[in-house]
Amino acid sequence: MPDFAEPLERVIQQFKRLPGIGQKSAQRLAFHVLRTSREDAARLAEALLDVKDNLGICAECNNISDAELCPYCRDSNRDRSQVCVVEEPHNIVGIEITRQFFGLYHVLHGSLSPLRAIGPEQLKIKSLLQRIGSGGVEEVILATSPNVEGEATAVYLSKLLKPLGLKVTRIAMGVPVGSDLEFADEVTMWKALEGRREL
Amino acid sequence: MPDFAEPLERVIQQFKRLPGIGQKSAQRLAFHVLRTSREDAARLAEALLDVKDNLGICAECNNISDAELCPYCRDSNRDRSQVCVVEEPHNIVGIEITRQFFGLYHVLHGSLSPLRAIGPEQLKIKSLLQRIGSGGVEEVILATSPNVEGEATAVYLSKLLKPLGLKVTRIAMGVPVGSDLEFADEVTMWKALEGRREL
Numbered sequence: 315m316p317d318f319a320e321p322l323e324r325v326i327q328q329f330k331r332l333p334g335i336g337q338k339s340a341q342r343l344a345f346h347v348l349r350t351s352r353e354d355a356a357r358l359a360e361a362l363l364d365v366k367d368n369l370g371i372c373a374e375c376n377n378i379s380d381a382e383l384c385p386y387c388r389d390s391n392r393d394r395s396q397v398c399v400v401e402e403p404h405n406i407v408g409i410e411i412t413r414q415f416f417g418l419y420h421v422l423h424g425s426l427s428p429l430r431a432i433g434p435e436q437l438k439i440k441s442l443l444q445r446i447g448s449g450g451v452e453e454v455i456l457a458t459s460p461n462v463e464g465e466a467t468a469v470y471l472s473k474l475l476k477p478l479g480l481k482v483t484r485i486a487m488g489v490p491v492g493s494d495l496e497f498a499d500e501v502t503m504w505k506a507l508e509g510r511r512e513l
Numbered sequence: 514m515p516d517f518a519e520p521l522e523r524v525i526q527q528f529k530r531l532p533g534i535g536q537k538s539a540q541r542l543a544f545h546v547l548r549t550s551r552e553d554a555a556r557l558a559e560a561l562l563d564v565k566d567n568l569g570i571c572a573e574c575n576n577i578s579d580a581e582l583c584p585y586c587r588d589s590n591r592d593r594s595q596v597c598v599v600e601e602p603h604n605i606v607g608i609e610i611t612r613q614f615f616g617l618y619h620v621l622h623g624s625l626s627p628l629r630a631i632g633p634e635q636l637k638i639k640s641l642l643q644r645i646g647s648g649g650v651e652e653v654i655l656a657t658s659p660n661v662e663g664e665a666t667a668v669y670l671s672k673l674l675k676p677l678g679l680k681v682t683r684i685a686m687g688v689p690v691g692s693d694l695e696f697a698d699e700v701t702m703w704k705a706l707e708g709r710r711e712l
Contacts (some may be wrong), residue, residue: 328557332557343531430672
């Protein structure tokens with residue numbers, strides 16, 4: 315490896331710890347920082363610490379928030395009868411971007427995973443039951459990931475919630491829009507067939 | 514766009530200013546920072562400022578350095594008779610990684626570009642002439658980019674240096690190793706033919 319000056323090497327190592335950033339990208343970012351003004355570097359440095367210091371969790375839905383309630387829970391225009399359950403705060407982004415959901419969210423902060431010793435107690439399930447208990451919720455949409463852990467979590471929650479007389483739904487699984495059928499794997503194809511809808 | 518809590522939105526905006534980082538990557542990085550410890554975030558923040566505060570330019574070759582001389586200029590094992598001229602400090606990385614060059618470097622900090630009003634005075638050419646003037650340099654390798662500005666810079670330097678009785682060389686241009694000839698553009702192919710070597 316080339317000999318970088320120590321501060322440069324250090325920032326490269328720190329960039330490499332970020333997801334999706336390898337040696338080459340880290341070098342590119344580091345050399346970019348070298349070229350920018352100190353103010354720009356300071357703004358990024360501050361923003362990093364600010365995230366750690368000034369963000370907490372929404373008291374209602376466990377989303378990331380800089381206030382007691384997150385923007386969705388604060389927004390009185392949102393439909394309080396629908397609660398969409400997701401694994402992580404960033405999953406909300408993918409749903410919001412569709413502009414098709416106007417209800418509230420509930421963030422579990424994980425999914426059931428016996429292998430990683432994550433049981434129901436490690437997830438924010440108790441607070442979900444409390445929210446439902448306080449009334450007004452008519453439908454719970456389970457939007458956990460379409461993988462083993464996400465599926466297990468959805469099944470667990472549906473067994474827990476259905477006896478409460480709620481409508482419990484699961485997001486559809488099938489072939490992604492814009493893809494070529496040729497490349498669909500067999501499980502996805504099976505789900506796509508199973509979930510077919512009449513036209 | 515989804516409503517992010519303000520500190521999160523701010524760090525996303527700061528990440529987006531880095532090269533090659535779009536909205537999605539910036540979100541991913543921001544959510545990663547959210548999940549890591551405060552110490553990790555602080556280490557990155559510190560490293561960023563450290564780069565701006567503790568790095569200067571090598572007095573000899575203009576490479577990035579945290580001391581008066583950069584690691585290459587300090588290294589007494591390197592061949593002082595060869596000087597490889599590059600446009601930017603990060604170009605040194607690409608050359609060092611080959612482990613085939615053991616001489617010194619000279620960083621111009623740019624290339625001639627009349628359109629961007631960059632003339633010879635804006636580049637570190639005077640200090641290159643001083644280095645050569647102080648003796649010991651036998652060959653100058655022009656490793657500027659194979660584009661219009663890099664070529665112009667190489668031609669300009671070669672005219673300047675040849676009268677000094679130096680060997681002035683230019684890195685080879687041709688088809689990249691491992692590529693398919695089918696995809697070589699005509700100028701590259703022309704350079705590859707022009708630069709052909711007897712076997």
